[in-house]
Every structure is written in C-alpha cells, then in structure tokens.
Amino acid sequence: MKILVVVDSHHQGNTMKVAEAMAEAVPMTVVRAEETPQLNFGDYDLIGLGGGIYYGKHGAAISETANTIHDRPVFVFSTSGTGAEKYNEPLVSALKKNGIDVLGSFACKGLDKFFIFKLAGGINKGHPDERDLENGKRFILDIIEKYNKKEEK
Ligand SMILES: Cc1cc2nc3c(=O)[nH]c(=O)nc-3n(C[C@H](O)[C@H](O)[C@H](O)COP(=O)(O)O)c2cc1C
Known part of the structure; x- marks a missing residue:
C-alpha cells in the first residue's frame, strides 16, 4: 500500500x-505542499493532507492540493494554537463536496508564535x-485499518 x-x-x-x-x-x-506539481496522486492508494491552521483553516497550499485529488481516499490533520479538530472541517467539507472519501481527521496543539504570542516566546x-x-x-494506524476494511468489502 502506498x-x-x-x-x-x-x-x-x-x-x-x-x-x-x-x-x-x-x-x-x-x-x-509546494512540491506537489511533480507528484502524481494516481501512484498512491491513500493521500494525507496536513497543515498548520492559519486564520481558522488550512492554508491555500493545502486547499489547492485538495482540489487536484480525484478518486483517492484522504485523511486530514492539523496543528494549531487551540488544537481544535473543528479547524479541519472546511478542508473535510471541500473534499467531500468533490466526492472524496475522507477516512478521518486528527488535530493537536502546536507552538504558536503568531502576533502577540511571539512576545512571550509563543x-x-x-x-x-x-x-x-x-x-x-x-x-x-486506525486510518490504515479503516482503509483495509473498506478494501476487503
Ligand atoms: C498567520 C497565522 C494565523 C494563525 N491562525 C490561527 C487560528 O486561527 N487558530 C489557531 O488556533 N491557531 C492559529 N495559528 C497558530 C498555528 O496554527 C500553529 O502555530 C500551528 O501549529 C502552525 O503550524 P506549522 O508550524 O505546521 O505551520 C496561526 C498562526 C499564524 C502564523
């Protein structure tokens, strides 16, 4: 599996x-994300899209990449100041709207030095x-298990 x-x-x-x-x-x-023009998603079985959250959602590089995926299951992840999984929702919705099977989403906190947070070292x-x-x-590991179960059907 690739x-x-x-x-x-x-x-x-x-x-x-x-x-x-x-x-x-x-x-x-x-x-x-900036390297994706050379990549062929068709060579892979499963695609992950991950990014920092900038102003409440994934950045443009990930959204643009998401729009070029066809016919492949996807999982989504992010890091952010709050670590909230809800930030993955815009990306998940956009993928689903394009008919993509989204197998799951993960989020956690990441060091945040944005704006005033920089003053205290983040x-x-x-x-x-x-x-x-x-x-x-x-x-x-859960995503792989989910993928394999779907393949067995
Ligand atoms: C321009 C900018 C905007 C951000 N907006 C948010 C935000 O809306 N909500 C949040 O929780 N964190 C926000 N953060 C914090 C980042 O999501 C966090 O530091 C993340 O871990 C960065 O990921 P990266 O290091 O992989 O780019 C922002 C950071 C920057 C630099």
Missing part, C-alpha cells in the same frame, strides 16, 4: 513533526509533544 502525505508547515514546522511521527509508524512518502511551548505524536501515530 501512502502520500502532503504537508504545509511553514510557521514553526509543527505539522511536519506530526507527519514525521506518522511516517515512523507506517511507511509513507511525506512531501511539502504559546504551547513543546507542542506537538510526545503525547501528541503518539496520538498521531495511533490515528494513522
């Missing part, structure tokens, strides 16, 4: 840490932490 994960992690590299932890749990190719220092990364690994 998995491709596309990541937009331009603030602090937080979401890339989550993607790298997932890649320790399950073999996968992790690329930055909030959520140390995040994603070991526990966040373990949760990310557990999430990807």
Whole structure:
C-alpha cells in the first residue's frame, strides 16, 4: 500500500513533526505542499493532507492540493494554537463536496508564535509533544485499518 502525505508547515514546522511521527509508524512518502506539481496522486492508494491552521483553516497550499485529488481516499490533520479538530472541517467539507472519501481527521496543539504570542516566546511551548505524536501515530494506524476494511468489502 502506498501512502502520500502532503504537508504545509511553514510557521514553526509543527505539522511536519506530526507527519514525521506518522511516517515512523507506517511507511509513507511525506512531501511539502509546494512540491506537489511533480507528484502524481494516481501512484498512491491513500493521500494525507496536513497543515498548520492559519486564520481558522488550512492554508491555500493545502486547499489547492485538495482540489487536484480525484478518486483517492484522504485523511486530514492539523496543528494549531487551540488544537481544535473543528479547524479541519472546511478542508473535510471541500473534499467531500468533490466526492472524496475522507477516512478521518486528527488535530493537536502546536507552538504558536503568531502576533502577540511571539512576545512571550509563543504559546504551547513543546507542542506537538510526545503525547501528541503518539496520538498521531495511533490515528494513522486506525486510518490504515479503516482503509483495509473498506478494501476487503
Ligand atoms: C498567520 C497565522 C494565523 C494563525 N491562525 C490561527 C487560528 O486561527 N487558530 C489557531 O488556533 N491557531 C492559529 N495559528 C497558530 C498555528 O496554527 C500553529 O502555530 C500551528 O501549529 C502552525 O503550524 P506549522 O508550524 O505546521 O505551520 C496561526 C498562526 C499564524 C502564523
């Protein structure tokens, strides 16, 4: 099974840490969103889309990538100041609107040095932490299980 994960992690590299932890749990190719023009999604069985949350949603690089995926199941993840999973909803909705099967969504906190938070050295220092990364690994293992069950049917 071939998995491709596309990541937009331009603030602090937080979401890339989550993607790298997932890649320790399950073999996968992790690329930055800006590298996707050379990629052919058709070469993969499952696609992951992950990014920092900027102004309440994933950044444009991930939304644009999402619009180029056809016929492949997808999972979504993010890091943010609050760590809220609701921030994944705009991306999940856009994918579903395009007929994409979204297998699941994961979110955790990430170091946030945006705007005034920069003054105190940021909030959520140390995040994603070991526990966040373990949760990310557990999430990807669940996604694989879900994928395999669907394939068996
Ligand atoms: C321009 C900007 C806007 C942000 N907007 C939000 C937001 O709306 N809600 C939130 O919880 N965090 C927000 N954050 C915090 C980031 O989502 C958080 O630091 C995230 O972990 C960054 O991920 P990255 O390092 O992978 O880019 C924002 C950060 C920046 C730089």
